[in-house]
Amino acid sequence: MRVLVLGGDGFCGWPTALHLSDHGHDVTILDNLSRRAIDLELEVESLTPVRALGERLRVWRQVSGRDIGFVRLDLATEYDRLVSVLTRLRPDAVVHFAEQRAAPYSMRSTGSKRYTVDNNVRATHNLLTALVATGGETALVHLGTMGVYGYGWSGSAPIPEGYLTVKVPTPDGDLEREILHPANPGSVYHLTKTLDQLMFAFYAHNDGLRITDLHQGIVWGTQTPQTARDERLVNRFDYDGDFGTVLNRFLMQAAIGHPLTVHGTGGQTRAFIHIRDTVRCIEIALSNPPEPGAKPTVFNQITETHRVRDLAELVSAMTGVEVANLPNPRQEAVENDLVVRNDRFLALGLKPTTLSEGLLEECTDIAARYCDRVDPSKIVCRSVWREGMAVAEDLLTDLPVRQPVTVD
Amino acid sequence: MRVLVLGGDGFCGWPTALHLSDHGHDVTILDNLSRRAIDLELEVESLTPVRALGERLRVWRQVSGRDIGFVRLDLATEYDRLVSVLTRLRPDAVVHFAEQRAAPYSMRSTGSKRYTVDNNVRATHNLLTALVATGGETALVHLGTMGVYGYGWSGSAPIPEGYLTVKVPTPDGDLEREILHPANPGSVYHLTKTLDQLMFAFYAHNDGLRITDLHQGIVWGTQTPQTARDERLVNRFDYDGDFGTVLNRFLMQAAIGHPLTVHGTGGQTRAFIHIRDTVRCIEIALSNPPEPGAKPTVFNQITETHRVRDLAELVSAMTGVEVANLPNPRQEAVENDLVVRNDRFLALGLKPTTLSEGLLEECTDIAARYCDRVDPSKIVCRSVWREGMAVAEDLLTDLPVRQPVTVD
Numbered sequence A, B: 001m002r003v004l005v006l007g008g009d010g011f012c013g014w015p016t017a018l019h020l021s022d023h024g025h026d027v028t029i030l031d032n033l034s035r036r037a038i039d040l041e042l043e044v045e046s047l048t049p050v051r052a053l054g055e056r057l058r059v060w061r062q063v064s065g066r067d068i069g070f071v072r073l074d075l076a077t078e079y080d081r082l083v084s085v086l087t088r089l090r091p092d093a094v095v096h097f098a099e100q101r102a103a104p105y106s107m108r109s110t111g112s113k114r115y116t117v118d119n120n121v122r123a124t125h126n127l128l129t130a131l132v133a134t135g136g137e138t139a140l141v142h143l144g145t146m147g148v149y150g151y152g153w154s155g156s157a158p159i160p161e162g163y164l165t166v167k168v169p170t171p172d173g174d175l176e177r178e179i180l181h182p183a184n185p186g187s188v189y190h191l192t193k194t195l196d197q198l199m200f201a202f203y204a205h206n207d208g209l210r211i212t213d214l215h216q217g218i219v220w221g222t223q224t225p226q227t228a229r230d231e232r233l234v235n236r237f238d239y240d241g242d243f244g245t246v247l248n249r250f251l252m253q254a255a256i257g258h259p260l261t262v263h264g265t266g267g268q269t270r271a272f273i274h275i276r277d278t279v280r281c282i283e284i285a286l287s288n289p290p291e292p293g294a295k296p297t298v299f300n301q302i303t304e305t306h307r308v309r310d311l312a313e314l315v316s317a318m319t320g321v322e323v324a325n326l327p328n329p330r331q332e333a334v335e336n337d338l339v340v341r342n343d344r345f346l347a348l349g350l351k352p353t354t355l356s357e358g359l360l361e362e363c364t365d366i367a368a369r370y371c372d373r374v375d376p377s378k379i380v381c382r383s384v385w386r387e388g389m390a391v392a393e394d395l396l397t398d399l400p401v402r403q404p405v406t407v408d
Ligand SMILES: NC(=O)c1ccc[n+]([C@@H]2O[C@H](COP(=O)([O-])OP(=O)(O)OC[C@H]3O[C@@H](n4cnc5c(N)ncnc54)[C@H](O)[C@@H]3O)[C@@H](O)[C@H]2O)c1
Pocket: A006, A007, A008, A009, A010, A011, A012, A013, A030, A031, A032, A033, A034, A035, A036, A073, A074, A075, A076, A077, A096, A097, A098, A099, A100, A101, A119, A123, A143, A144, A145, A146, A216, A217, A218, A219, A220, A236, A245
């Protein structure tokens, strides 16, 4: 299969590109390297030493004998070049990771709110119109988020895969209708994914585009079999307050002896998936596109759900590092339950990596190994959802930090 | 009240600005004049001779003794200037008309699809962030469209005002939930209004912005008491295949003896409102903003519903001009019923102008009076929803056309 991976230099995109290449697909990466530019803006770096993309691709050729192409292109602003790329490559499928994906970053300032909406809406919409303009045969797999559903909205009902059947009262009795699950986004970033959904529904209906939307949980872990083949292929690991995601942040914090930063009570329940499962899910989705004319297929790309404070306690018990409760900068429910359906991926053969398997390896191979690269002043989240909300001071101020991690 | 009218040079915005000024409000218009630029692009003009905005404002001062301010500004791209304007004016309310509003134009080409999404999403989102940045007190009244609901979706149930109460099945029995009415947009233009809705819900919830969204029907008629005070204040009248709306097009077609262009069977039922009622509704909405923290208020800004072919027959019977059935360039239901709730405006005192009152006046005062300005080659709609759909040839080719209208 010829696959174009949009955002293929990122945390999920890079291991996906390697996984697909390793499995015999003909892969091209398209990326504008904006994620690396944001690192410069925030003055922070991946915990793992990520190589320049050119070097990554050269090393991959050395270790695998396979070529991955690269196009540097901004999806949001370079429409005509995008059409040329699609016309030249004629990909069977496009995987679309290329959006600004951090909720705290999206709430950081007026500028970052506007950047997130402009970048994400235009990237997705340019892509949809370009797919129509180039024939509309190419299947599209997009990375959405579990955050579009909101948390606690449907009581004890499990979150369905994208669509919800409801009863609409009418003078002639209740009418059963399948609707896109109502949108309850928790940040400007999540909002953009709810906008994407409506665009997908429209272009699937009007133009027969074949679209799969993967509502992904929080990805944890770092390596896949492919990225582990050479240190120069290592995947990103974001640990900072804006881009770091909860479980990976706890692991890094444990590694440097930083208190585990729980916002609010930690009663938030969230869905998780290991990066190794992300790349497998994407391959499954690529092999099962909807028919032209069908509504977008939605999969919930998650394998486990956990309460944030339980994760903190797990990591704390494993490493002896204490838990710190910080003010919550988000407007969200203090506590919520979460039951999510992920039947489709399981039915299509996904064998999940569980927390109990992957966690130790992350602690030792990644967090402990690279902990001298941490800048502790970047750990506390400074982005708040509304002006005037409280933020914590830095919890560790002595620099550089190098602390041995003990794993029981 | 200090009111900023975004898009105040347009078909709805100009009469609204005059109406509010006439009623003692302190009005400033903000517009980038993009609608006039699109006229140049499409090589078509308003049926009525619309004066330059500077002249319009000078004449208004002469006839009313009142000043209306003007800021030329592109909402989608000039964020910093927008913040300066809001900071300087400190408006009590903003009325937001400033979007690309023609469904056929939005489907005309890849470029116009992208322009419509980029312009509308960014205009709305820039405005929302600017309102937050400048204190969040200003009430926002936005013009949405009935087209967000879709037609025929809820069977015999009337279309509610924005929100729908549904039953969600759960293991513990049905859960009653109020949701934003599911989005069923019929074009890229309508799609942008469904995106606006999600942005409004988010910013009302997260930032406490006070937002009213008016789901407006198709506006017909041309003049209000204020625009009729001097010919140089005359309102726009779009008759071309892209921007002309159905009833006004029939009137213009009748005036020049052009067959009345019905697309498909004409079985589409749509909601209508006279421009005189539009401006009143907006004043009502301005006087009844939601509280900070409340969800956006939605009004259905419509007064009557009609089947397209019934309107054609009405105009045909009145003028003797025949009806022509053309291929339908839209992907839409062939026939639909439509019952719409508009209780809130009626409860707040709206006295609708009915078709039977306003129609004759339009035929004689506007359509017949300016019919020598029509370019018949612009009448047939050339924009199609999907490549390859049929379009009709021009039905009248001799230019210039001047035909007396006979009104029985
Ligand atoms: N990481 C997670 O936990 C997680 C969870 C749920 C969903 N997702 C989704 O998965 C996707 C990938 O996430 P990630 O963690 O790999 O993010 P990332 O920021 O590491 O990667 C995104 C990549 O897209 C590129 N990009 C952004 N805008 C672009 C544009 N306009 N043109 C071209 N390239 C552009 C960036 O340079 C970056 O390389 C995102 O859409 C994200 O919303 C991620």
